[in-house]
Amino acid sequence: MRKKKKTETQYLEGAVITDMAADGLALARVEDKVYFIEGAVPGDVVNARVLRDKKRYAMAQMTELITPSPQRIDAVCEHFDYCGGCKWQNLSYATQLEYKGKQVYDALTRLGKLDLSEQVRVYGSTQQYEFRNKLEFTFSPSRWLTPEELADESILKPQPGVGFHLPGRFDKVLHVDTCHLMDDKMNLIRNHVHQLGLEHGLTRYNVREHHGFLRTLTIRNTSLGEWMVLLMVGEDQPEALKLVLDSLASTFPWINSLLYVINTKKNDTLYDQEVLVWKGSDVIVEALEDLRFEISAKSFFQTNSKQALELYKITRDFAGLTGKELVYDLYTGTGSIAQFVAAKAKKVIGVEYVEAAVVDARKNAEKNGISNCEFFAGDMKDLLNDEFLAKHGRPDLIITDPPRAGMHADVVEMLCRIGAPRIVYVSCNPATQARDLDLMRAHYRLVKYQPVDMFPQTAHVENVALLEKI
Numbered sequence: 001m002r003k004k005k006k007t008e009t010q011y012l013e014g015a016v017i018t019d020m021a022a023d024g025l026a027l028a029r030v031e032d033k034v035y036f037i038e039g040a041v042p043g044d045v046v047n048a049r050v051l052r053d054k055k056r057y058a059m060a061q062m063t064e065l066i067t068p069s070p071q072r073i074d075a076v077c078e079h080f081d082y083c084g085g086c087k088w089q090n091l092s093y094a095t096q097l098e099y100k101g102k103q104v105y106d107a108l109t110r111l112g113k114l115d116l117s118e119q120v121r122v123y124g125s126t127q128q129y130e131f132r133n134k135l136e137f138t139f140s141p142s143r144w145l146t147p148e149e150l151a152d153e154s155i156l157k158p159q160p161g162v163g164f165h166l167p168g169r170f171d172k173v174l175h176v177d178t179c180h181l182m183d184d185k186m187n188l189i190r191n192h193v194h195q196l197g198l199e200h201g202l203t204r205y206n207v208r209e210h211h212g213f214l215r216t217l218t219i220r221n222t223s224l225g226e227w228m229v230l231l232m233v234g235e236d237q238p239e240a241l242k243l244v245l246d247s248l249a250s251t252f253p254w255i256n257s258l259l260y261v262i263n264t265k266k267n268d269t270l271y272d273q274e275v276l277v278w279k280g281s282d283v284i285v286e287a288l289e290d291l292r293f294e295i296s297a298k299s300f301f302q303t304n305s306k307q308a309l310e311l312y313k314i315t316r317d318f319a320g321l322t323g324k325e326l327v328y329d330l331y332t333g334t335g336s337i338a339q340f341v342a343a344k345a346k347k348v349i350g351v352e353y354v355e356a357a358v359v360d361a362r363k364n365a366e367k368n369g370i371s372n373c374e375f376f377a378g379d380m381k382d383l384l385n386d387e388f389l390a391k392h393g394r395p396d397l398i399i400t401d402p403p404r405a406g407m408h409a410d411v412v413e414m415l416c417r418i419g420a421p422r423i424v425y426v427s428c429n430p431a432t433q434a435r436d437l438d439l440m441r442a443h444y445r446l447v448k449y450q451p452v453d454m455f456p457q458t459a460h461v462e463n464v465a466l467l468e469k470i
């Protein structure tokens with residue numbers, strides 16, 4: 001294997017992929033330098049073009065697969081080469097789980113500086129496709145064309161489309177005919193609106209010039225088989241709106257909640273917009289065991305419902321509640337973990353930043369007949385203070401489920417000061433979790449942990465850790 005220079009661009013020849021990096025890129029070591037190579041998997045021997053060359057590492061793109069790895073499989077999706085969504089589709093699921101487990105182990109041992117004997121098996125998802133309950137698609141008057149399409153003179157340009165943004169590109173939409181991440185009914189709905197748009201010459205939103213009618217389409221479902229469809233349009237065109245929504249309602253009578261938003265502002269954010277009901281309810285209902293959660297267009301809910309149930313069961317199991325405990329559920333979102341453990345606790349206090357989520361949490365708890373949960377809105381580092389503790393009591397157990405950035409250093413410090421006997425730390429980012437555990441090392445020890453796969457075909461992995469006060 002050798003590295004050679006061709007004019008300005010560097011190429012790697014015969015690079016052997018030996019590992020997978022934390023962000024899901026394949027890794028090769030050549031002459032003491034680490035290369036992160038897009039498109040390759042461990043065990044491959046590849047040629048690659050260097051995209052960015054730094055002193056100690058370089059980013060590269062596979063240009064030729066010389067010897068395929070035995071772990072390599074064919075991707076299911078026709079859009080795999082360009083869509084950024086499911087980059088691990090070319091790895092067998094067993095191998096995906098192996099590398100996710102390694103990612104957690106590496107984070108805990110290297111960043112968390114923990115002494116762990118062995119890697120824990122990741123709790124895999126029974127569904128490896130069609131596991132998502134929510135997808136958002138963007139319409140474009142001029143979809144991004146693949147190099148093959150650009151070269152094809154029989155394809156008129158520009159081409160309208162609907163699909164996902166290319167990785168990191170707000171203005172480039174990859175047209176999608178079939179996505180395998182959600183029940184196939186989602187494809188029928190999206191393709192129907194796309195076809196209607198073509199047949200009736202409906203304009204599509206131009207993100208640079210800020211005009212056009214069809215803007216985004218958000219499709220959600222629940223494990224109870226309920227469907228929500230939200231059409232966002234960029235211009236107030238009552239006739240066109242009626243045409244699309246009536247057609248959706250009559251073609252797919254099983255849609256429980258058909259919604260729309262007329263959004264004439266420059267960004268796609270829904271949260272400051274009025275969501276209107278065209279047909280049916282303004283919510284759909286999700287179930288976790290015997291609990292029910294009403295989900296509105298603006299509500300957050302874990303995007304893999306079946307695996308969320310498993311994650312919550314592991315969390316409840318790690319919590320080991322007896323019915324006597326005061327529990328704090330930090331970063332509670334719409335209070336689903338709080339309600340999930342409520343029957344086994346004396347009382348649960350949920351804290352969350354987003355006011356609307358707290359409103360949903362209170363409403364759902366009431367509908368579930370849960371009277372021992374209270375929810376408070378505020379920034380964790382400000383709200384969780386001595387006054388809050390004096391008012392609500394010192395917790396016997398803390399469950400914390402922060403966003404990818406992990407906990408703010410002030411919150412970590414506060415948790416150490418509170419000194420609850422046990423903490424269950426649920427994380428969607430093992431690196432920041434490991435960083436936080438390291439900050440807590442003088443006060444807490446790791447008893448056990450369980451990685452959970454919420455997002456097959458991606459490098460993402462969730463990890464639940466049980467900590468005990470030293």
Ligand SMILES: C[S@@+](CC[C@H](N)C(=O)[O-])C[C@H]1O[C@@H](n2cnc3c(N)ncnc32)[C@H](O)[C@@H]1O
Pocket residue numbers: 300301302331332333334335336337351352353354357378379380381401402403404428
């Ligand atoms: C990973 S989600 C967890 C949601 C919830 N536990 C669940 O399972 O559905 C993280 C939550 O933390 C909230 N959050 C983010 N930053 C926050 C902060 N500084 N203070 C309080 N909550 C915050 C987010 O709004 C989000 O609901």
